[in-house]
Amino acid sequence: MRNNPFLSSRQLWTLYIGIGLIYILGTMVPLMQNDSAQHASMAMRMTLTGDYLNLFKGENAYLDKPHMHFWLSALAMEVFGVNHIAYRLPAIISLAIGAVATKKLFDVLYPQRHIGQVASLVFLCSQSIILSGHDVRTDAVLTGFVILSVYLFVQFLQRGKWYYGFVAGLSAAISFDAKGLMPVVIIGIAVLSYLTYSRKWSIFFSKRMIYIVSGFALGIAPVLYAYYSQFGAKGIEFILIGQSLGRLDGSDFGSTHSDPFFFFHALLWVFLPLSVPLYFAVYFRTAELVRSRFSMINSREVLTIGSFWGVMLLFSLSSFKLPHYLNGLLPLLSILVVAYLSEEKTKGILKFLKGIQIFVVIIALLLVLVLLLAFTGVVSWFLLILVALSFLLVAIGLRDSKGEAGKILWIALIGSVSLNMFLNSHFYPILTQYQGSYTLAQWVNRKEMSKDNIVMLEGSESWAFDFYTSRNTPRISPESLEAGQWVVLHESSLLNLKRSYKIIRAENDFRITRLSAKFINPQRRAEQLSKMIIVEIL
Template structure:
């Protein structure tokens, strides 16, 4: 059965008006997330590294605190520094590139779904992508993953279009997108895009597309767009073998990014926390791809079953690009010794297309019995999420804004209405799930996270210092106990003093402020160093 022929053959799936309302509401959620204080560690750390670039006009050297940084490549930091230059140094300005690349990722996911199936699958895939929990999270707790994901799915879409249409523009755009992704986080982008496209070539048997001058043009484009990052690495590390970085001398930045980086993470080298749990990403995916993750598991099972039944023969209503790309990459990641949940974000566009085509196929083939089982699973998701919202926003951090409280009640009422109302089966599954995640993240972004981050000491102390008009240049940290959020909101790399240096300076400086935690305060007291005034706040690590 050909999805492209079936498009528009039935009504009652999801109207354009529904898409407009959903994307508009999600835009509000994303915009609300722009103004949350930056969280430690990575988001605050990366924002300060980009701030250093901006303040010193040094776009070659990556520096973390006082140390040379050889891990993530330059693109994320360049984009953030450029955003500071355009908009000024603000936490929301740091997040703008992530938001723009998420928009690119949504558009590319739509394009990929439309290319492989039809426009309806593309629309739903884009909706699923931007409403996935970890994608929303990645736009306020901004690391490198939003830029990486958007650029990678753009590359996959363009390469897949080249395989089908053989246009030079597609392979050149794809190569440029992959170069941006590679310059953001390294080989993982090339691996994911490469696996997906290899799976597509194996399934479609269109190997002849590789024997063309256009492929050579694509390779040249990839290295041309990667050249600024490679050259910056060459200047910072290859020309300076005397630098002691990552525990050794003689580092080659170019060799590191072209070969060593991902293997270090796979092996858990350089003191990276080892996580040998093979199923870590499997259970992380359940929350990270909410509210769609349970449907995705069913979609993957169904897709594999249909491929086996078809004996891997090509069919228009099947694709191996998303299914094979997702399964293979996901399980290769699971073999790594170093794992964090956001490492699988790059696969979410593929998961979105897999899920969208599954729901659309259930609809078009009138498999209402299976769809009712899917609906029951989504009832469980709704119940669990609403219960968690009550715990977080009523018990842990009570709502104290009347206007926001009214909005929360209205959104909750809409979710409950969609849960219990008699509506078309497939509309109910999609609308209930999407509005649920809108409710969840609007409450998180406007109530939970702002209140949680009142317990992040660095950003809170920076705000207190501004209120008291304390000169940031008079603030130091004790014994290298860094706070990246303090540095960002003071807009400086706060210098460190030893205990002896503090003792000497207290005899000469009239205005000396020391930032520290309980341990540092105890060190000062035991050394007999007295302080005239104290600014205090509670501090807890708000994330891992």
């Protein structure tokens, strides 16, 4: 490894190995309901039926997110079988692509600093990115190809080689194929920020635009064809216009958060462990630009800070807001915060930020320890030893760190590795055992029974049951039930049966993506649990 101005080779290898273990452990965690298990069952349907054109959610046509995420996961399951590791494999590969592109873009924007690999580590250690590696939805594929596209666009603008423009357009198309126009908007804002500051507007009036347009058109063609095949012109209109407008005004997807500052405070956890330094970077970069009246300075870039303000302000206008919408922006924020910490003029504030970072990591590790102890109700000496070793590792590594910025980064990154090692190895594996649809599927698999007679009551969607029984369980109305059928349903739906039945198996169930203090507390957990049930119709 090239001599790094912040971290020693030993520290870098420790972080790479630790991050690798985190993501490997994450691939082994059972899938969470609803979105991750739902998407996995949709991809599984493609694998089992061979129908890659039509998207279905259960037995209903699915007009929402486009096909790319499902195609990639279905192809992985074609090769490696229907299991959650295969389902997550394309997401992990996409995040690896994103990490490499983050490093490459940093090196292009700051060629004299030689710390691009640190920016890629910050990206991989961001809390929302780690979560996207095991609670897999469309965001990992989106994120990897957003930053790849931005990097290639910058290379195209600087070098003019046609293949940079073509692959930049193709990468933007793949991000579109994963989630629609939202990632393309992030790419557009980043590129416009770069063009505005570099004054390279002539590209829009150049014949070279044909390379970008050709790559993008070629990349979106399969998805447009699939939408047209399943939904006709309505499908094309939806993915090109309706999906984005529906989220912006809340007309199709409803409203989630009216708070205009939602994304600004969501960054506090989304970009952990370096969210506090990020706020400082945004403030000082913005103030510097305002003071200079946006005049051009050779050592300055505004791609990252322009992307921050453009994306944050635009997304804040939306009626439909979720924290993971920021994932596509996080590679650029990783570059922004590392560049800020590496600047000579920040030295005066680095000691203060180091104190903040030590506080954040200590509190985070202790909170996770308390969470695990409270959740299990058992004092684990193994976990106590791990926490002690984590603090020791932080202390030992500080000797190898180079300067205050290196200490801040080491504390933050090794703290993130330790924190998520506990979550992915202990907390999430235990937590997912409270998903009744998953444990019910495990019981069916252990019994090695025929699944042909098992149906699912309409309205009791159990995506994890579908996925872990490797079967698209038929949905059936209460009126169509027949004697001898085994029916999977939520206990709240028992009143809808209006038939004689016998309970065959019942499993505890909780919506684990919506944790509560009462559920975490073992003494009060029972009152928070419901049941997923298999009944036999008599």
